[in-house]
Structures are given as C-alpha cells and as structure tokens.
Amino acid sequence: MMRHDLIVIGAGPAGLSAAIEAARLGMDVAVFDENARPGGQLFKQIHKFFGSKEHHAKERGFRIGEDLLADAEKLGVAVHLNATVMGIYEGREVLVKHEDETVHAKADAIIIATGAAENMIPFTGWDKPGVIGAGAAQALMNLQGVMPGKRILMVGSGNVGLVVSFQLLQAGCEVAAVIDAAPRIGGYGVHAAKVARTGVPFYTRHTVVEALGKDRVEGAVIAEVDDHFQPIPGTEKTLDVDTICIAVGLSPMSQLADTAGCDLVLDRKRGGTVPVIDEYGETSVPNVYCAGDAAGIEEASTAMILGRISAIRAAEKAGFLGAAEFTARADEYAASLSKLRRGMFAPQNKGRTDMTETDEGYPLSKSLLAHGFLEPNEVSAFPCATVHEVGVHPVIECTQNIPCNPCQDACRFGCITVGDDIVKLPVIDETKRCTGCGMCVASCSGQAIFLVDEAYEPGYASVGIPYEFVPVPKAGARGHALNRAGAPICDAEVVSVKYTKAMDKTVLLTMKVPAEFASEARFYRD
Amino acid sequence: MAKIIRRAPETAFVPQPDDDLIICRCEEVTKGDIRRVVHAGLSTTNEVKRWLRCGMGLCQGQTCQRNFQGIIARELGVSPADIGRITGRSPVRPATITTFAHEVTEQKEA
Ligand SMILES: Cc1cc2nc3c(=O)[nH]c(=O)nc-3n(C[C@H](O)[C@H](O)[C@H](O)COP(=O)(O)OP(=O)(O)OC[C@H]3O[C@@H](n4cnc5c(N)ncnc54)[C@H](O)[C@@H]3O)c2cc1C
Ligand code: SF4
Ligand code: SF4
Numbered sequence: 294m295m296r297h298d299l300i301v302i303g304a305g306p307a308g309l310s311a312a313i314e315a316a317r318l319g320m321d322v323a324v325f326d327e328n329a330r331p332g333g334q335l336f337k338q339i340h341k342f343f344g345s346k347e348h349h350a351k352e353r354g355f356r357i358g359e360d361l362l363a364d365a366e367k368l369g370v371a372v373h374l375n376a377t378v379m380g381i382y383e384g385r386e387v388l389v390k391h392e393d394e395t396v397h398a399k400a401d402a403i404i405i406a407t408g409a410a411e412n413m414i415p416f417t418g419w420d421k422p423g424v425i426g427a428g429a430a431q432a433l434m435n436l437q438g439v440m441p442g443k444r445i446l447m448v449g450s451g452n453v454g455l456v457v458s459f460q461l462l463q464a465g466c467e468v469a470a471v472i473d474a475a476p477r478i479g480g481y482g483v484h485a486a487k488v489a490r491t492g493v494p495f496y497t498r499h500t501v502v503e504a505l506g507k508d509r510v511e512g513a514v515i516a517e518v519d520d521h522f523q524p525i526p527g528t529e530k531t532l533d534v535d536t537i538c539i540a541v542g543l544s545p546m547s548q549l550a551d552t553a554g555c556d557l558v559l560d561r562k563r564g565g566t567v568p569v570i571d572e573y574g575e576t577s578v579p580n581v582y583c584a585g586d587a588a589g590i591e592e593a594s595t596a597m598i599l600g601r602i603s604a605i606r607a608a609e610k611a612g613f614l615g616a617a618e619f620t621a622r623a624d625e626y627a628a629s630l631s632k633l634r635r636g637m638f639a640p641q642n643k644g645r646t647d648m649t650e651t652d653e654g655y656p657l658s659k660s661l662l663a664h665g666f667l668e669p670n671e672v673s674a675f676p677c678a679t680v681h682e683v684g685v686h687p688v689i690e691c692t693q694n695i696p697c698n699p700c701q702d703a704c705r706f707g708c709i710t711v712g713d714d715i716v717k718l719p720v721i722d723e724t725k726r727c728t729g730c731g732m733c734v735a736s737c738s739g740q741a742i743f744l745v746d747e748a749y750e751p752g753y754a755s756v757g758i759p760y761e762f763v764p765v766p767k768a769g770a771r772g773h774a775l776n777r778a779g780a781p782i783c784d785a786e787v788v789s790v791k792y793t794k795a796m797d798k799t800v801l802l803t804m805k806v807p808a809e810f811a812s813e814a815r816f817y818r819d
Numbered sequence: 820m821a822k823i824i825r826r827a828p829e830t831a832f833v834p835q836p837d838d839d840l841i842i843c844r845c846e847e848v849t850k851g852d853i854r855r856v857v858h859a860g861l862s863t864t865n866e867v868k869r870w871l872r873c874g875m876g877l878c879q880g881q882t883c884q885r886n887f888q889g890i891i892a893r894e895l896g897v898s899p900a901d902i903g904r905i906t907g908r909s910p911v912r913p914a915t916i917t918t919f920a921h922e923v924t925e926q927k928e929a
Contacts, residue, residue, distance in 0.1 A: 294924075327912070380909020390914050394921040410881045415850070420841050544885060551907025559900040565885065566904055 297323045299607055300387055300400040302378045302549060305333020306593040307585025308406035309361040309372075311600035316368035318608040323398060324370060325389055327377035332358030333408050334586075335593055337431040339463075340456055341738040341797070343481075343697040345715050347629055348594040351699035351736045353797065355435075357593065381405075381553035385580060402580040402607035405550055406600060409543035409564065409586040414448070417503040419537075423510025427457040427540035434464045442536025446513045447471040448501050449540035450665075452480035457540060458488045463762055469532045472499040472515055474522050477646070477662040481638065482693045483739025489665030490816040492779030497663050500524060504537055513537050543590050553581050562643055563589030573606035573623070574599060582607060591640065598630045636694035636716035652694050653718055666777035667692065669813065679812075680721050685729040685746040685755070688812075689719050690777075691739055703736035734759050735796035744803070747811045754811035755788060760802040765790055766819060774806045774814035783810045785817055824901040825862050828894050832858040842890065843883040845876020853887050857894040863903045864888050877913055880905045 299315045301308045304326035312322045330336060338354020349357045365372060377390040385403050389396045411426040413419070423442065427449070430441045445466050447458045450473035458468050471488065476498050478485050489495060498517055502524050505512035517528035544565035547557055555568040555576035567589055568576040574584045582603035585596035602623065609619040634640060637648055637657075649657055658671040667690060672678045677689040687708060689700065698711040700719050708725045711717055727744075734742045734757060744757030756774070766772070766787045774785035785804040792800045806814045838851030848871045861867050864874075864884070873887050874880030884905055892899045 377912050377914075379911055379914065382909070388909060390910070390912070390918055393915070393918050394923050395914075395919055396923045412885060413882050415840055415842055415886055417837065417840060420844050544881075546881070548879070548907030548911040552909050552911065557904075559904075 294386075295323065295396065295398040297321050297398065297400040298611060298613070299323075299402050299404065299604070300325070300385070300398055301404045301406060302387070303333060303406035303408055303585070303587070304328070304331035304372055304374075305406060305408050305585060305596065306335055306357065306361065307408075307587070307596035307600035308333070308404065309358075309365055309600070310597040311404045311406060311584060311604040312370045312372075313361065313364045313368060314601040314604035315608055315613075316365070316370045318605070318613045320608055320611070320613050322370050323400070324365070324372045325376040325378050325387070326372065326374055329375055331362055331372055331374060335361075337428070337435050338456075338593070339435050339460060341699075341736075341799075342594060343695060343738045344594045344633060345696075345698045346702060348597075348633060350594075350697060351703075351738055351797075354593065361597075378549060381549055381581065401611050402582065403553070404574070404582040404584055404600065404603050404607065405553075405568075405587055406583075406585045406596075407546045407549060407587045409545050409590055411539070412542045412544055413539055414501075414541055416501050418506070418510070419504060421504050421506060421510050422508070423506070423535060424504055424537045424539065427453050427538050430457055430536075430538050431460065434460055440464050440466055441538070442466060442534070444469050444534045445536045445538050446501065446515070446532055446534045447538050447540060449473060449542070450475075450478040450480055450485065450495065450497070451540060451542065452484055453543075454540035455480040455484035455488055457538065458493065459484070461538070462488070462491055462493070468493045469534045470494050470496055470515070471665070472496040472501065474498065474500045474518050478665055481695055481739065482658070482661040482665075483691055483695070483741045485661065485665035486667070486690065486777065487740045490775060490777050490779050492775065493665075495663070495665040501537060502529065505531070510535055510537055543586065545587050545590060547587065550576060550581070550583055550587075553578050555581060555583070560589070562640060572627075574603035575606060580607065580610065589640070592633070595630060595633050598626050598633075602626050602630075632715055633696045635714075636696055638693075638695060651692070651718060652716065655692070655718075658692055661692065664778070666779075672812070675718070677719050677721050680723060681747060682723050682727070683748070684727070685744050685757075686723075686727045687721060687733055688743045688745045689721065689741060690743070691719055691737070691741040694718065695739075697738060699736040699738055700733050700742060703732040705730075705732070709733055729757070731757060731791050731796065731801035734801050735799040740799070743815065744801070745811055747808060749805060752808055753805050754808045755803050755805050756811060756814045757801050757803040758816060760800040760817070761798065765792075765800050766802065766817065770819060772817060772819040774804060774810060775816040775818060776813045777815050779816065781818070782813055783807055785814065787817065823863055823903045824897055826895045826897055827860070827862065828858055829896065842887050843871075843873035843876065845878055845883070846872040846874075848873040848887070850890055853890050854894055857891055862891070862895060864891060864905055865903055867891055868905050874905050879911065879913065
C-alpha cells in the first residue's frame with residue numbers, strides 16, 4: 294500500500310494545478326492518470342487561450358500543459374501514467390490499474406479531477422465508421438498527425454465544434470458545414486468568425502438525420518428542426534462528406550465520486566451528473582474533492598484555479614497551511630475565478646437568449662450568432678471595428694463580452710485598452726501611434742484583429758490579417774480577398790508576410806486590395 | 820441521490836420508425852429494445868441496464884447512458900433525474916481478470 298498526503302486523480306489542468314499547489318505547500322502528492330501522456334485535454338489544444346495573463350491567456354493549450362508538467366516535475370510530484378483509478382473505497386483508498394497490475398494507495402485527501410467524456414447523439418447510421426467525436430478528430434490530427442477525413446460535417450457549434458473545425462481546416466480538410474440544432478451558434482463569435490471567413494457555411498436550427506454509405510460514411514443528410522428540435526420533413530439536404538464529427542457537449546465523469554459514496558446531482562448547467570460540492574470543491578464525503586470538468590463543464594482556465602482551491606483546502610485541513618494564509622489565498626483565487634466567469638458565455642448565462650446588447654450598450658450582431666460573421670452594417674456599431682486613422686491602424690472585430698485581454702498587453706504603444714474588467718470590449722486610443730508591428734494581431738486569441746491602411750497606395754488599401762495556415766503565401770503572391778462570409782470579393786496581392794518568434798506561429802499577412810474593399814477584405818486565398 | 824419515481828407508460832407500446840436505431844454500440848441495444856422493456860414494466864436506468872446490458876460494454880455507459888436514460892424518461896413522461904443512473908462501481912473501467920490477479924500488496928516505493 295502506497296501512502297500519501299494527497300492523491301490526485303487525473304493529470305489534466307485541474308489535477309496538475311492541484312498537485313503543484315499542494316506540493317509547494319509541502320504535501321506528499323501522487324497523481325494518477327490513465328493516459329500515456331499527461332495534460333488531459335490540453336495536449337490536444339493547439340490554439341491560443343482566452344483570459345488574461347494570470348490565466349495563461351494567448352498561450353497555446355499544449356504549452357500550458359508543458360509548463361504545468363515542468364512545474365510538477367520541479368516540485369517532485371510523482372505523476373503516474375497509464376495508471377487508471379478503478380475505484381475509491383472507504384478511508385480514501387484507491388485501487389489503481391497500472392499496466393497489468395493492480396496497486397492500492399491511500400491518502401488523507403483525494404482530489405477527483407477526471408474531466409469529462411464526449412456526448413454522442415444517435416441518428417440513422419451513427420454507428421458507421423466515419424462518425425467520430427470532436428475529441429477523436431483532435432487526437433488524430435494534433436497527436437497522431439493523421440487527417441480524420443477529407444470532407445467533414447461538424448455537428449455542434451459550441452467552442453469545441455468551432456475550435457476543432459478550424460483545426461480541421463488547418464490540417465487540410467474541407468469543412469462542408471457546421472450545424473447546430475439551437476437557433477444560435479453556441480461558441481464565441483470570434484471563433485465562429487475565423488471559420489466563417491474561410492468560406493465554411495453555418496446552419497443553425499439544423500440537425501443530422503442520417504449518415505449515408507454502405508460500410509462507412511459516404512454522405513450526410515441534414516434537416517431543419519422545429520421548436521422541439523424535431524426534423525421538419527421536406528427540409529433535408531444531402532452533403533457530400535466522408536466524416537461526421539460530433540461536438541455536442543461533454544458530460545462530467547462522475548463514476549469515481551459515485552464509488553466513493555459522494556452525493557451526486559443531475560445539474561444541466563454543470564453538464565450532467567456531478568457530485569454535490571462546497572465552495573472548495575469538497576464533496577459530501579469529507580476530504581474527497583472534485584475539481585475541473587468532473588465537477589462541471591467549464592474551461593481549462595477555470596479548471597486550473599478550481600484545482601488550486603481544492604488543494605489549499607486539503608492543505609489547510611491537514612495542517613500544511615495556516616488559517617489566515619488559507620483565507621487570503623482562497624480570496625485571491627475566488628477573485629481570479631470571478632474574472633473568468635463573466636460575460637455572455639459565463640456559466641450563469643448558459644442558454645440565455647434574451648441578450649441583445651453588449652455591456653457597453655452596442656447591439657449584438659444577430660448575423661454573428663446565426664451565420665458566424667458580422668454584416669457590414671452591424672460592424673459599424675462597434676467603435677473598435679471602425680477606426681479610420683491616417684496610416685496603418687488596428688481594426689478590432691471583437692464584439693461580444695468574453696473574458697479576454699491579450700490585445701491590451703500586446704501593444705507596447707498603448708493603442709489598445711480593455712481595462713480591469715476583462716470581459717469589456719477593447720477600446721482603441723486613436724491618439725497613440727500604431728507602428729504596424731503586428732503583435733496585437735498575433736496575440737489575439739480570437740484572431741479578430743486586422744491592421745488596415747486605407748491609403749496604402751493611391752486607389753489601394755492594405756489589410757493585415759492573422760494567418761495560421763501552411764504553406765504561408767509569399768510576398769508578391771496574387772489571389773483573392775474574401776469577405777467575412779468567406780466569399781471572394783476582389784483581387785488581392787500579398788505585399789508582406791511578417792513573422793517573429795514572439796508571434797508564436799501566427800503570421801501577419803498583409804494584402805493590397807482596391808481601397809473600397811478595405812473594410813470588407815478579411816481573408817486571403819491564392 | 821434524487822428519489823426514484825416509479826411509473827408505468829400511459830399508453831400501449833406503439834412501434835416507431837427508428838426503433839432499430841442502435842443506442843448502445845458496445846452491446847448493440849436498440850431504441851426499440853429499450854422502449855419495449857419499459858412497456859414490459861422496467862422503470863429505472865439500472866433495471867434497464869441489467870436486463871438489456873446497455874451501458875455494460877467497453878464504454879461502461881460513458882457514451883450511451885445519457886441517450887438511453889433519455890429514451891426511458893421520455894417513454895415514462897418523467898425527467899431523467901427521476902429514473903436514476905447507472906451506479907458507478909469499481910472497476911470503473913473494463914479490466915482483465917489477469918490484472919486483478921496481479922495485485923501488488925507490498926509497497927514498492929520508499
Ligand atoms: C476542442 C476543445 C477546445 C478547448 N478550448 C479551450 C480554451 O480555449 N480555453 C480553455 O480554457 N479551455 C478550453 N477547453 C476546455 C478544457 O480543455 C477543459 O475544460 C479542461 O481540460 C478540463 O480540465 P480537467 O483537468 O478538469 O480535465 P481533463 O483535461 O479532461 O483531464 C482529466 C484527466 O483525467 C484522466 N482520468 C480520467 N479518468 C481517470 C481515471 N479513472 N483514472 C486515472 N485518470 C483518469 C484523463 O486521462 C485526463 O488526463 C477546450 C476543450 C476542448 C475539447
Ligand atoms: S500593430 Fe503594434 S503598434 Fe499597432 S496596435 Fe497592434 S500592437 Fe499596437
Ligand atoms: S480582441 Fe482582445 S479581447 Fe477580443 S479576442 Fe482578441 S485578444 Fe481577446
């Protein structure tokens with residue numbers, strides 16, 4: 294029997310953060326993860342994260358995972374891989390399957406940070422090869438380097454569906470459509486916009502009714518749904534796809550909490566069946582905690598803080614942390630958490646459809662919610678998206694209140710401000726001179742910043758866009774500019790391609806377009 | 820856990836066009852199988868699992884539970900919260916008997 298001060302189950306962002314925090318306080322911590330590599334969901338995330346610096350914003354997910362792992366190693370935390378916890382027994386004993394052996398371990402406290410599993414929806418033919426979860430698509434692309442298919446239908450427009458759609462495009466797949474049964478796109482507008490501007494159509498109020506094909510997916514039938522989410526006969530459309538990717542939400546993995554005897558509750562806002570927990574994540578079984586997606590589906594940024602909160606509570610109870618220091622830290626973490634749990638996508642606003650304005654009082658774009666892009670007349674309502682300074686200047690098409698501020702930190706010249714409340718929309722200070730360095734473009738997690746010079750040459754404007762595809766077009770290349778909806782609108786010439794290491798794989802691609810398209814051209818294609 | 824409400828379907832079993840839709844892939848249980856046992860008198864998630872084996876395959880209900888719970892609840896006209904869920908038991912993942920036979924009882928680490 295192995296004995297520890299703390300056992301953490303799951304080496305995702307919640308578990309690793311909990312382990313690091315506890316180890317720093319002097320606790321002897323063991324982490325078990327059933328995967329062959331640590332990091333949980335983070336190791337599949339190749340995009341830049343939201344939040345602010347304290348939440349690792351603008352870092353790519355897998356880098357956050359690497360950093361957490363390095364910290365854990367430095368502190369001597371034992372991270373056991375290929376180690377599946379099979380059950381939690383009385384007296385905080387766990388049974389671990391490691392390779393082909395079973396091992397027992399015991400601790401004064403246990404933190405369950407097992408994350409979540411993907412939901413599936415049954416439809417005719419859903420059990421055919423070619424119907425896969427978004428997580429599987431990500432693992433294939435980003436871990437194994439394999440394209441999941443050639444033409445994909447994405448079912449689900451939450452952040453997972455949007456992020457994975459973009460990654461599929463980056464991997465060289467075609468995305469035939471993103472559909473959602475809800476009347477509006479579920480994820481961040483900026484995530485939807487970067488998919489839409491490449492030409493991917495969005496169909497809200499649509500579901501998949503059949504996977505066609507004999508032995509594998511050879512097509513998909515989608516249909517419009519009524520107010521009760523039932524397909525409306527006669528509205529069917531057939532899409533020529535070889536893969537149907539399902540991203541319809543996640544369910545917390547609560548079985549281990551069940552084996553420990555924790556009270557569970559079915560809570561739709563938290564994503565399914567979850568343990569009843571207090572403000573520190575402690576379950577109804579004393580000294581057994583639950584943190585991260587296992588306690589309620591949220592984000593890696595919140596999971597990291599929740600893991601730490603449970604860890605300091607366990608440390609305090611076991612005498613590794615004084616009461617005053619505990620309270621100070623708990624308050625600090627609670628404040629950090631509440632910065633993230635704000636805005637139109639915050640957990641408390643889940644499912645709300647009555648929001649029509651931003652906190653600033655600007656009308657929310659209906660087109661962004663329905664089709665994934667802003668209509669020109671909607672853009673004009675946002676001051677940060679309609680700057681017309683002389684010379685090159687940023688144009689920021691970030692129009693929903695989301696917890697995010699890397700754009701502010703990126704500009705050394707003070708051109709962009711978000712302020713203390715990080716869900717506020719960025720504000721551009723036109724009195725500050727923009728040098729065109731491109732750091733804001735590269736740092737924006739939503740790829741929502743463009744650099745525009747309306748008078749680049751007589752009759753021509755230049756538009757700088759974030760570009761994350763390979764091969765990167767070379768200066769001098771000629772092609773087309775696409776608008777926000779992904780439709781080609783005019784000829785374009787690439788005039789410069791800027792990249793520095795600090796831009797972390799986001800290239801600033803500047804194209805020259807006829808001056809009248811300066812406020813429409815938002816993507817480039819050869 | 821919330822209290823389980825025992826109910827019987829209010830109408831007789833009426834076949835539906837998608838009754839042959841597979842709900843539990845691991846154990847190949849269809850929507851019709853589930854609806855029929857509910858009409859035969861089963862009314863909780865656990866009972867249906869024990870009778871049909873849905874949720875007892877490789878995924879241990881991770882993929883299918885949510886869906887078959889929904890079918891039972893709809894058939895009974897109750898909320899999924901009212902019919903309970905599969906009890907989480909050790910081992911929460913499938914394992915071979917060999918693994919259990921290789922039980923390490925001595926402390927390996929210092
Ligand atoms: C496509 C996608 C994009 C995302 N983008 C963002 C983003 O931009 N920003 C953001 O903040 N968040 C993002 N998220 C969400 C984020 O990844 C999750 O919220 C976060 O990973 C949850 O962390 P966790 O530690 O709770 O769980 P996980 O990361 O899921 O880790 C759980 C770990 O527990 C292990 N485990 C499970 N059961 C057992 C067991 N019985 N025994 C041993 N180990 C076990 C698993 O192997 C896993 O490693 C995204 C998620 C997805 C899928
Ligand atoms: S391009 Fe550079 S100078 Fe201009 S706003 Fe962006 S970060 Fe600031
Ligand atoms: S513009 Fe700023 S706040 Fe908006 S997504 Fe980009 S970095 Fe975040």
